[in-house]
Amino acid sequence: MKLTLELAGETRELRVLRRGDRLRISFDDGRTVEARLMPGTDGDGGFELELGHARLHALGHGAGPEARQLWLNGHTFAYRRLLRVGGNGPGAPVDTSLSVAIPAVVVEILVEPGQAVVNGEKLILLESMKMVLPIVAPRDGRVETIDCQVGESVAPGVPLISLATEDGT
Amino acid sequence: MSPIKPIRTLLVANRGEIARRVFRACHSLGITSAAVYGEVDAGSAWSRSADLSVPLGGVTAAETYLRPDKILAAARAVNADAIHPGYGFLSENADFAEACASAGITFVGPTPDAMRALGSKVGARAAAAAAGVPVIPGIDGAGKSPAELRAAAEGIGFPVLIKASAGGGGRGMRVVERAADFEDAAQAARAEAASAFGDDHLLVERYFPDSRHVEVQVLGDRHGKVIHLFERECSIQRRHQKIIEESPSPNIDADQRRAMTEAAVALAQQVGYQSAGTVEFLVDLDGNFYLLEMNTRLQVEHPVTEMVTGADLVAWQILVAEGRPLPVEQTDLVQRGHAIECRVYAEDPAAGFLPSIGRLARYRRPAGPGVRCDDGVASGSEISSHFDAMIAKVITQGWDRPAALRRMRQALAGTVALGLTTNIPYLQAILETEAFAAGATTTRFLERHMADWRPAPEPSDELWLAMAAFESLRAGRDSAEAGEDGRHWEADPWASTEAWRNLR
Numbered sequence: 001m002k003l004t005l006e007l008a009g010e011t012r013e014l015r016v017l018r019r020g021d022r023l024r025i026s027f028d029d030g031r032t033v034e035a036r037l038m039p040g041t042d043g044d045g046g047f048e049l050e051l052g053h054a055r056l057h058a059l060g061h062g063a064g065p066e067a068r069q070l071w072l073n074g075h076t077f078a079y080r081r082l083l084r085v086g087g088n089g090p091g092a093p094v095d096t097s098l099s100v101a102i103p104a105v106v107v108e109i110l111v112e113p114g115q116a117v118v119n120g121e122k123l124i125l126l127e128s129m130k131m132v133l134p135i136v137a138p139r140d141g142r143v144e145t146i147d148c149q150v151g152e153s154v155a156p157g158v159p160l161i162s163l164a165t166e167d168g169t
Numbered sequence: 170m171s172p173i174k175p176i177r178t179l180l181v182a183n184r185g186e187i188a189r190r191v192f193r194a195c196h197s198l199g200i201t202s203a204a205v206y207g208e209v210d211a212g213s214a215w216s217r218s219a220d221l222s223v224p225l226g227g228v229t230a231a232e233t234y235l236r237p238d239k240i241l242a243a244a245r246a247v248n249a250d251a252i253h254p255g256y257g258f259l260s261e262n263a264d265f266a267e268a269c270a271s272a273g274i275t276f277v278g279p280t281p282d283a284m285r286a287l288g289s290k291v292g293a294r295a296a297a298a299a300a301g302v303p304v305i306p307g308i309d310g311a312g313k314s315p316a317e318l319r320a321a322a323e324g325i326g327f328p329v330l331i332k333a334s335a336g337g338g339g340r341g342m343r344v345v346e347r348a349a350d351f352e353d354a355a356q357a358a359r360a361e362a363a364s365a366f367g368d369d370h371l372l373v374e375r376y377f378p379d380s381r382h383v384e385v386q387v388l389g390d391r392h393g394k395v396i397h398l399f400e401r402e403c404s405i406q407r408r409h410q411k412i413i414e415e416s417p418s419p420n421i422d423a424d425q426r427r428a429m430t431e432a433a434v435a436l437a438q439q440v441g442y443q444s445a446g447t448v449e450f451l452v453d454l455d456g457n458f459y460l461l462e463m464n465t466r467l468q469v470e471h472p473v474t475e476m477v478t479g480a481d482l483v484a485w486q487i488l489v490a491e492g493r494p495l496p497v498e499q500t501d502l503v504q505r506g507h508a509i510e511c512r513v514y515a516e517d518p519a520a521g522f523l524p525s526i527g528r529l530a531r532y533r534r535p536a537g538p539g540v541r542c543d544d545g546v547a548s549g550s551e552i553s554s555h556f557d558a559m560i561a562k563v564i565t566q567g568w569d570r571p572a573a574l575r576r577m578r579q580a581l582a583g584t585v586a587l588g589l590t591t592n593i594p595y596l597q598a599i600l601e602t603e604a605f606a607a608g609a610t611t612t613r614f615l616e617r618h619m620a621d622w623r624p625a626p627e628p629s630d631e632l633w634l635a636m637a638a639f640e641s642l643r644a645g646r647d648s649a650e651a652g653e654d655g656r657h658w659e660a661d662p663w664a665s666t667e668a669w670r671n672l673r
Contacts, residue, residue, distance in 0.1 A: 003640050005633065008626045014637045018645075025637045033630070037638050044533060044548065046585075049638050056631055060639035061530045061587035072635045074582025076593060077626045079636055099644070157644045 001097045001147075001159040007079040017147055018158055023049075097147070097159030098135050104128035106152045106160070115143045123161055126154070141165045173492040176200055176251040176275060181219070182240045183255030185545035186562060187467070189215040191253045194483035203247045205240060207233030209553040215545030221247045229555050234258040237265045241272055251275035251490060253483075257557070260466040261288055277490040279389075279444045279465045286440045287463040289334050290372055297460045300439035302432045305451060305459040307374030315352040318373060322351055325375050331355055333362035334370040341365055342409070344376050379613045381452040382406065382461070383418050385433035386474045388482065389442040390489040396499045397430040398474045398482070401447075404610040405599065407522065412592070413599060414470035415509045416477050419570060419608030421452065429458055436463060445471070445486045454611070469512070469562070472541060476508035476566040506566055507573040511581060511596045513561040515552045518595035519624050524558040527551070530588030532560075535580035539566045539573070542584070552589060560586065570608065574600065594624050 003014045017024040018037075026032045033051065040046030046059040059071045066080045104126035111123050117137045124135040124146075141163040148160040179195050180203040181188045188204060195202035204219035208228050216222050223243035225233045233239070235258055244252055252269055254260035254277070263281040270276060278284070287293050291311070297304050307329075308321040322329045322345070331354055333341030341362045345354045355371065363369040381404045389395040402418035403411045421429070433448035447468045449461040471482050480502070489495060515525040529550045534542040544561035546552075552560065563580050567573035581597050599605055602618050611617075626632070 001641065001644060003637055005636050005640070007628050007632065007636070010628055012633060014633060016637050016641045018641050023638055023641060025634055027630075027633070033634060035634060035638065037642065042533065045531060046533070047638065047642060049635055051631070051634065054631075056635055058635045058639065059531055059533065059585050059587065060643070062643055063530070063588060068636070068639070069587040070632075070636055070639055071585045071587060072632060074579075075597070075626075076585070076587070076591075077632060078590075081640055155645050158641075159644070 002162065004082040005079055006082055007077065011082065019152070097162040098123070098138070099157050099159050100126055100128075100133060100135065100154060101156050102128050102133075103153065103155055104133060106148050106150050106154060107132065109146060109148070109150060111143050111146070111161075113143050113146055117141060117143060117163070124148070135160060137163060139163070139165060174250075174275060176487060176491055178203055178221070178247060178249045179251045179253055179277070179487065180205065180223075180240070180244045180247065180249035181253050181255060182234060182259055183253070183257070184210055184213075184234060184556065185215055186543045186559070187255040187469075187545075189218050189545050190543050191255060191483055192219045194481060194487060197481065198484055198487060200487070203243075203249050205234070205243045207555075209551065209555055213545065214547035214550055223247060230258065237262070237268055240265075241268060241274070244272070244274055249274065251277055251487070253277040253487070254466065256466050256469055261464070263288065275490050277444070277486055279442055279446060283440045283442050284465045287442075287446075287465050289370075290332070290462055291334050291370070293460065293462050296439050296463075297436055300432070300435040302436050302460050303458065305374045305461070307372055310355075310371035310373055315355050318355055318371075319348060319351045322373050323348055325373065328376040328378065330374045330376040331358045332372050332374070333358065333366055333368070334372055335366035335368040336362065377451060377453055379454060379611050380404075381418070381420055381454075381611055382411075382449065383421060383429065383452050383458070384447050384449040384468075385430050386445070386447055386468075386471070386482070387433050387437045387442065388445050388485055388489070388495065389437055390495045391443050391492050392494050393441075394495050395434050395437045395442060396495060396497070396502065397434050398478050398480055398502060399504050400426060400429060401468075401470055401473055402610060403470060404612050405605075405614050406612055407615050411470060412512050412514075413509065413596070413610075414473050415507065415570070415573070416473040417504050417507065420610065421456070425452075425456055425458065432458075432460075436460070444489060445482050469559075470510050472543060472562060472564040473508040473510045476539075476541065476564055477504045477506060478502050479505070506568040507570040508564060508566040509570075509573045509577045510562055510564045511577060511600075512559055512592075513563060513584060513586065513596070514592045515558045515560050515586070515589045516592055517590040518592050518622070520590075522592070524554065525552070525589040525591070526554045528588050529560065529586060531585060532587075533583070533585035534561065535563055535583040537576070537580065537583070539576050540564070540580045541566075542580075560591070571606075574606065595619070595622065598622050 001016050013028040015026040021037050023035045036050040038048045049056040061069045068079050070077050107127045108125040119139050121137045122134040126133045144162040144164045146161050178201040181191045192202040202219045203221040204216040205223050205225050206216045225239045227233045259265040263284040266276040266281045294304050306325050328346045331343045343358050345351050359369045383400050385400050386398040400418050401414050401416045403414045405413040447464040450458040452458045516522045532548045541564040546560050565573050565576035604618050
């Protein structure tokens with residue numbers, strides 16, 4: 001998933017790839033960090049992020065579509081997840097990733113990165129509760145990234161594929 | 170000597186953390202606890218920790234916790250034989266204490282006479298004079314014309330402070346630097362006092378531009394004994410509201426401590442004081458002390474005293490209200506180590522300390538050795554605009570002040586309150602100042618050391634990573650069955666990582 005985050009007047013684009021408890025987070029300057037995401041031990045929604053030998057303790061809260069608060073290692077920060085940068089005009093980047101609504105297993109990936117697709121085209125087939133569920137292109141576009149693999153168990157809401165629309169966004 | 174009248178059911182005429190604090194004392198004494206609650210407090214975390222609860226109906230303080238008739242009806246409904254008023258609300262209302270007595274209900278507090286004798290600043294000054302307790306040079310404005318008052322103010326010496334006799338918490342106070350400004354200021358103060366307190370009675374005192382606020386905890390029983398539980402340093406105040414308190418005071422020595430505690434006990438004895446009370450002193454920068462007032466109730470900051478003395482002030486208040494003698498002698502009490510309290514408020518220090526109203530979505534209280542947290546909230550609590558914005562008191566104790574301070578830093582770091590804005594970052598910043606570490610606390614501490622404070626998140630890679638991780642977690646959670654308020658990972662499919670392939 002692609003994220004535009006704003007903290008203390010600074011805005012950054014980050015890209016998160018998630019496989020189970022593994023995260024691969026890319027900064028907009030090209031650096032990529034691998035981390036492990038685990039539930040905290042208090043059972044109250046807190047989480048931990050393991051970065052090499054270091055461990056971050058955190059608890060977050062989303063107050064709305066964009067407003068966030070994050071407690072991290074003893075300090076609380078307010079930040080925003082920007083869903084649309086620069087207003088609603090054409091060309092504004094949006095979260096273009098697609099996901100599945102229930103836990104499922106990826107059975108087939110029908111497209112490749114860079115491939116042009118049309119509205120309604122099947123992109124990925126998943127299996128859940130003995131049914132096949134397609135991920136369907138919601139509009140014309142081009143496959144940007146594929147964030148899953150055949151055989152992988154995927155959770156609801158986790159981005160599986162990302163589409164760029166034909167006008168370049 | 171009155172016979173002992175055991176309390177079986179005690180009703181707490183208060184809300185929030187102090188109500189829960191009193192319930193805890195009841196439970197430790199085997200007394201059934203009863204809560205009363207207004208509509209906004211129905212189902213609140215604190216009210217659910219009582220054995221019994223009675224709805225009062227109504228929303229605002231004036232419709233609920235300030236209504237003696239409703240409180241007494243609630244007490245009858247649960248057959249309560251005692252009422253503890255907590256602090257604020259009806260706690261210093263002598264008429265209410267009298268109404269309780271008429272209804273055959275024990276009021277856990279001083280006698281109405283003692284409350285009346287000390288309730289106004291004028292009465293407190295008279296009692297202090299009789300007990301030989303030093304008071305701030307000043308004059309009683311009753312019946313004096315503005316010109317007469319001004320002449321008297323010149324006698325005291327400027328700057329002077331004009332305050333409402335019936336005021337408190339900083340309301341109705343005003344500083345006058347020059348004689349020329351005096352009459353206008355007195356007129357304005359009189360009008361303000363009349364509208365805020367229904368009483369335009371003014372006092373004029375010498376004003377100390379910088380000073381310390383040190384108070385002595387006293388406790389009396391119905392057998393004529395009064396003890397003290399040493400002092401609390403409460404100089405760190407914002408607009409006369411305390412936000413950090415500690416015991417012992419880092420700014421008084423053994424001789425001053427002895428003189429102040431003796432004065433406090435003398436004052437309490439003078440009025441036959443029979444419960445927990447606090448004698449507040451102003452200490453000037455030369456170390457002279459003067460009586461400010463005596464609070465005839467339990468104080469918000471009582472836990473720091475409990476942490477250093479081992480006392481349970483609320484339980485002892487209840488015991489003496491039953492007519493029992495104080496369970497300890499003065500010589501049994503010592504100050505062991507040091508304790509600090511920080512008050513956590515739902516307010517935004519970056520926006521003029523505006524109260525932050527809404528849902529405390531996620532709350533985690535601190536814990537650990539030497540850490541106490543008195544609160545009345547839980548995750549999901551609504552913070553209403555009708556009541557005080559204090560959500561918790563974090564108290565730490567250590568074998569000396571640096572140890573208590575280290576524990577406080579750790580405890581505040583472990584206090585999580587999301588969904589609202591709180592003053593936790595502001596408190597954390599105070600604790601990081603060199604002046605606080607040095608114990609250089611005066612009433613101007615905040616304006617001197619914190620005036621330029623702004624929340625300054627320093628974006629670090631770790632912070633960006635944690636933000637990204639939270640967004641990823643949220644993306645997984647949003648469509649999960651638990652929905653937006655699914656609080657636990659257990660409700661989240663991501664909790665079961667075992668079944669997942671970890672791709673390298």
